[in-house]
Amino acid sequence: MSAVAPSATPTADPLLVPRVHEVTAVIQEIPDVVTIRCIPVEGALFDFQPAQIGMVGAFGIGEAAISISSPATESSFHEYTIRRAGAITSALTRLQPGDQFWVRGPFGTPWDLDLDGRDILIAAGGIGLAPLRSAVYALLKYRERYASTTLVIGARSSEHLLYANEYETWREHGLAVFDTIDHPEPGWSGRVGFVSEVVRELGVSGPSTSALVCGPDIMTFLTADVLVAGGVPPEQVQVTLERNMQCGNGLCGHCQLGPLIVCRDGPVVRYPAVAASLRVKEL
Amino acid sequence: MRRWLEVESGVVSGEPSIGQPGGQPIDWWVMRAGDLHRFISLLKSEFDEVIGPVAVDGVIRLRPIESADDLPTGFTEQQETGSYRLLETGTSLRFSYGLGPDSLKSIVHPPRSPVWTMRRHDGTLIVDQALHGTTTRAVIGARACDLRALDILERTQTGGQHTDPAFAVHRQGLFLVAIDCSHPAPTCFCDTGGDGPVADHGYDIAITELDHPNGIVYLVRVGTDHGRSLIESLHLAPAPRTFLEHRDHQHRSISREFIRELPKDAAKVVRLADHPHWNDVAERCLTCGNCTAVCPTCFCTDMDDIVGLDGETATRTRVWDTCFSMEYSHLGPGPHRTSPAARYRQWLSHKLGTWHDQFGESGCVGCGRCITWCPVGIDLTAEVESLGRPVEANA
Ligand code: SF4
Ligand code: SF4
Ligand code: FES
Numbered sequence: 221m222s223a224v225a226p227s228a229t230p231t232a233d234p235l236l237v238p239r240v241h242e243v244t245a246v247i248q249e250i251p252d253v254v255t256i257r258c259i260p261v262e263g264a265l266f267d268f269q270p271a272q273i274g275m276v277g278a279f280g281i282g283e284a285a286i287s288i289s290s291p292a293t294e295s296s297f298h299e300y301t302i303r304r305a306g307a308i309t310s311a312l313t314r315l316q317p318g319d320q321f322w323v324r325g326p327f328g329t330p331w332d333l334d335l336d337g338r339d340i341l342i343a344a345g346g347i348g349l350a351p352l353r354s355a356v357y358a359l360l361k362y363r364e365r366y367a368s369t370t371l372v373i374g375a376r377s378s379e380h381l382l383y384a385n386e387y388e389t390w391r392e393h394g395l396a397v398f399d400t401i402d403h404p405e406p407g408w409s410g411r412v413g414f415v416s417e418v419v420r421e422l423g424v425s426g427p428s429t430s431a432l433v434c435g436p437d438i439m440t441f442l443t444a445d446v447l448v449a450g451g452v453p454p455e456q457v458q459v460t461l462e463r464n465m466q467c468g469n470g471l472c473g474h475c476q477l478g479p480l481i482v483c484r485d486g487p488v489v490r491y492p493a494v495a496a497s498l499r500v501k502e503l
Numbered sequence: 504m505r506r507w508l509e510v511e512s513g514v515v516s517g518e519p520s521i522g523q524p525g526g527q528p529i530d531w532w533v534m535r536a537g538d539l540h541r542f543i544s545l546l547k548s549e550f551d552e553v554i555g556p557v558a559v560d561g562v563i564r565l566r567p568i569e570s571a572d573d574l575p576t577g578f579t580e581q582q583e584t585g586s587y588r589l590l591e592t593g594t595s596l597r598f599s600y601g602l603g604p605d606s607l608k609s610i611v612h613p614p615r616s617p618v619w620t621m622r623r624h625d626g627t628l629i630v631d632q633a634l635h636g637t638t639t640r641a642v643i644g645a646r647a648c649d650l651r652a653l654d655i656l657e658r659t660q661t662g663g664q665h666t667d668p669a670f671a672v673h674r675q676g677l678f679l680v681a682i683d684c685s686h687p688a689p690t691c692f693c694d695t696g697g698d699g700p701v702a703d704h705g706y707d708i709a710i711t712e713l714d715h716p717n718g719i720v721y722l723v724r725v726g727t728d729h730g731r732s733l734i735e736s737l738h739l740a741p742a743p744r745t746f747l748e749h750r751d752h753q754h755r756s757i758s759r760e761f762i763r764e765l766p767k768d769a770a771k772v773v774r775l776a777d778h779p780h781w782n783d784v785a786e787r788c789l790t791c792g793n794c795t796a797v798c799p800t801c802f803c804t805d806m807d808d809i810v811g812l813d814g815e816t817a818t819r820t821r822v823w824d825t826c827f828s829m830e831y832s833h834l835g836p837g838p839h840r841t842s843p844a845a846r847y848r849q850w851l852s853h854k855l856g857t858w859h860d861q862f863g864e865s866g867c868v869g870c871g872r873c874i875t876w877c878p879v880g881i882d883l884t885a886e887v888e889s890l891g892r893p894v895e896a897n898a
Contacts, residue, residue, distance in 0.1 A: 231668040232632040236618055240628045261627075279623055280810035280817035305835035320628045464834050466806050466824075469665045473803035474824070474831060476853065479860030484664065500776045502845035 235469040238277060238322035239266070243315050244297060250380050252304045253347060254313045255289065257297045261320065265298055269330030270354035271460055271488045274323040275468045276300055278311035285465035285475075286312075287487070288326065289350040291357035298323075301350040301382070327468040329488045331355045331432055331458060335366060338430045338456075342371040343415050343443045345435025349373055349382045351460050351487070352434050360393040370396045370424050374415035374439070377401050378408050398422065416442035425450030433491075434460040441498045444491045457491035478503055531742035532734060534710070534721035536595070540571040541737055546641040549733065550678060554610065555643035556603065561589050563603035565610070565644065574643075575600070582688035582871070585880030595719055598644065598712040601688030602870055606799030607645055607653045611673040612660065618806065618819040635669040639676040646684055647699035648691075648868040650706060652799035653679075658862050659802045678729065681706035685714070685753060688871060692763040692884060696869020701754055708734060711750050722750055763884045765855075765869060772890040773856040776848065780889045785844035787879050792825030794873035794881075795850065800866045803831070826850050851883060 245257040259265065268274075268288050277283040284306075290299035300323075304313040315321055333355065340359060344352050352371075359369050371390070375381045378401055387397045400411035400418045411418055415435065419425065429452045433443050444457045463475040463482045470484035478497035480486060485493075497503050534542065546553045547569070555568040558575035568574070574597045581588045582601055592599070617633035645653075653674075660670040684691075684700035693699030702709045707730035711722040722742050725731040766772070795801040805824035810817045824831055826849045832839035840846050858866035867883075874882045 231672060232634050233618075233668050235665060237632055238619070238621075238628075238630055240630065277808075279621065279628065280808055282806065282808045303835065306833065309835070318626070320626060322628065322630075462834065464832050464839070466804065470663050471660055471665065471667050471802075472805070472821075472824070473659075473826070474805075476849075476857070479857040481861060502840045502842060503776065503849075 233469075235324065236467075238324055239263075240320055240322050241298075243317050243319045243321070245317055246315065249301060250375075250382055252313075253301060253382065254304075255299050255301045256312065256315055256321075257290075257299050258321075258323075259297055265295065266326065268292055268298075268326035270333070270358055271328070271331045271351045272326035273328045273465070273468065273483070273487060274298075274300060274325040275327065275465065276302070276312060277322045277324070278308055278315075279321070281311045282308045283324070283466075284308045284312065285327075285462075285468065285483070287351035287460075289353045291361075292354050293357070293361065301347065301353075303347050325468060327465075327483050329486055331358075331488050333358055335430045337365075337367055339368045339424070339426070339428050340366050340370065341419070341424050341429055341431045341447070342369075343419055343431060343433045343435070344371070344373045344382075345415050345439035345443075346375055346380065347382055348435035348439070348460075352432060353383060355432055356390060356395065360390065360395060363394045367428065368396070369394060370398070370422070372398045372400065372415050372418050372422070372424075374400045374402070374413075374418065374435075377403070377405055378410075414442070415439055416446045419443055420446045420450070423450070425452045427451050427453065430456045430458075432458050437498050441495065444495070448491070454492045454495070455490050458488050459491055459494065460487040461489060461494065462487065528731075529741045530724060531747060532723040532737075532739035533742045533746065534723055534737075534739055536571075536719070538737060538739060539597075539721060543568070543571045543643070545733060545737065546643075546678075546680075550639045550641040551676075552638060552640045553643070554640055556598070556600075558589060562587065563589065563600055565603070565605040565642065568643075571597075574598075579686060580688070582690050582875045583880075584690070584874050584882050585877055587875050594714075596685075596712060596714060597719075598682045598710075599686050599714070601684070601686055601691060602646060602648070602872060604797045604872060604876055606797075606870070606872070607642065607649050607677075607679075608656060608799050608801075610640060610642060611653065611670055611677065612656060612802060613673075614823045616669055616821045618821050621817045621819070623815045623817075635672045637672060637676060639678070641678040641680060643680040643682070645679050645681045645702075645706065646870075647681070647702040648693045648697045648870040649799060650679065650681060650702055650704070651697050651699070651868045652870065654705060655800045655862070655864060655866060655868065656802055658864075659800070662862065679706045679708075681709040683709065683711040683754070684757065685712055687757060687760055688875065689760075689762055690871030690874040690882075691869060692761060692765055692871060693869035694758060694761045695763075696765040696865075696867050696884075699869070700757055706730070711753070713746060713750055713753065715746065715749055720746060722746055763871070763874075763882070765867070765884055766887050766891050768891055769855045769887045770859055770865065771856075772887060773848075773852040773854075775890060776852070778890055779894060780886070780892075781844040781848045783889070784847050784881060784886055785842065787881055788827075788843050788847050789879060790827040790843050790846055791878060792827040793876045793878060795825040795827060796823065797872040797876045798854075799868065799870060799872070800854075801825075805831075826853070851886065855883075855887065
């Protein structure tokens, strides 16, 4: 090895430096889920690409990996859609306008949207629509580049359909939106069934299809399997992964899924890279 | 003592030594006990800290030392699955024991490392980022497997897209004095799991303790210019060929001592996710994480945020973590790997299997620490062997 020569100036890890943000609005989305709109306290908004992750932190409690759900082209704020689950997300979902928190990032691989001329199918389960929302806006902005654009969004019940008030606008801009719920309920005239089943019924998959899938592991591989069975090349199925993250920069080991280090190799990966791993319980 | 000087001078004038006479650079030097004292004093003057093996708490540990007197003279140890015992031998040997629980990991990737302090003042967050200092350290006593483990650890922390500056600065300040193993523990399997027991690269200076019939000598070689300049400043005598032959003999007899072996198909069989043997290990494993703490390559860390008593100050510390804890895989409502079988599988299949995919090599160097320090004596070489046995069709 080289000679013993420590750098003259002490250093800090730039990727561990938090950027303090201030909440400008809180939007109650569905039960237990809020969207925090925010701006940095100092400097400009950082650039990101759809599906990239921010390590979002609450004072004295810790950080959670949350995808940035606002459109990447939105230049006046960022949004994080957060579900209340553990201690950290509970603290984050209690934030009020004017409160400060921090973000590190953005981390991870984005959706590949260079899919000109292809039929785009977006499949989302529950809060899995959050990392896809910025992709929806990116696709609709350049709608003419794609042959067709379809979204299948599934939820436990109608009140759990995320961003439901935006579906009409998306439809107007050329996105075919199919929402579905797991079980029939009074007053619901739409589809009932899992996302994978609706994707199969719609017959929207074929060799010209490129898919973006995000949801629980099981929904992800069931849907991907329907797509592949319908003729979609497995490489044309992009999926996002979710694992515990501590550093976001590939060093802490937490986010492993088999051979993958999700914060570095993901969250977006091609289906063949995880088809086997997703099926192994507790991997 | 006198006799050695005669031997040495005889060598220099008579039979050729490996370090060529006549102004050519020397490759091997001889140190005696007194020289070892001078050597450590020299290290003390060159580096901020000198770390070496010390017998404390019934264990050989790596700790800051003041002089050669602190070295564990006359100690050896007995290790087996789940046990470690320090023994006094009454000899004057200073390095005649196998590995203790500490590796270079504790130095370059400390168990606790400050990240920031955050203050909340009238609702405003003010961050003080921790800076990583520039302490230089000489470490005496790294073994071949420790050097290999350091390389592996380094690749995980600095070899990818992002380099951990704390690791880099600690590594840069490191001066390594390796010791060749003369008494590997029965838990070691570096001949099949790594590239020990003799250090062949990655050191600044390497030393063989030679239990020579005429008395204990230290044969010294160098791996870097820095190492050479320090050794040359001690004006040691070149090593005679007879000593080197004795050294070869000592090494040959060690390589017959290894009783454990890592099966060749380890990288493959640890990926058998549905193998029933994982449940068998899980019945014994306490999920205590001792194995990950002592493993010289286990690198996982957690970010630990603690609020001060005033409620307005929070410190963040990066701490060692273990894939055996529930918290490690916590996601939203709960842990992702709840069963001990899934947690043991994560450890072993990463260490010996997916490490290859992530970093292009195995994460194990065969140091055997995880075998010794497992409270219930789980032995990865035996577990890999079981995983390699064919499963009955309906097992
Ligand atoms: S897995 Fe065990 S034998 Fe291998 S390097 Fe780690 S502690 Fe040593
Ligand atoms: S294998 Fe042994 S040391 Fe490792 S977690 Fe299990 S009981 Fe603890
Ligand atoms: S979050 Fe630390 S390695 Fe991925």
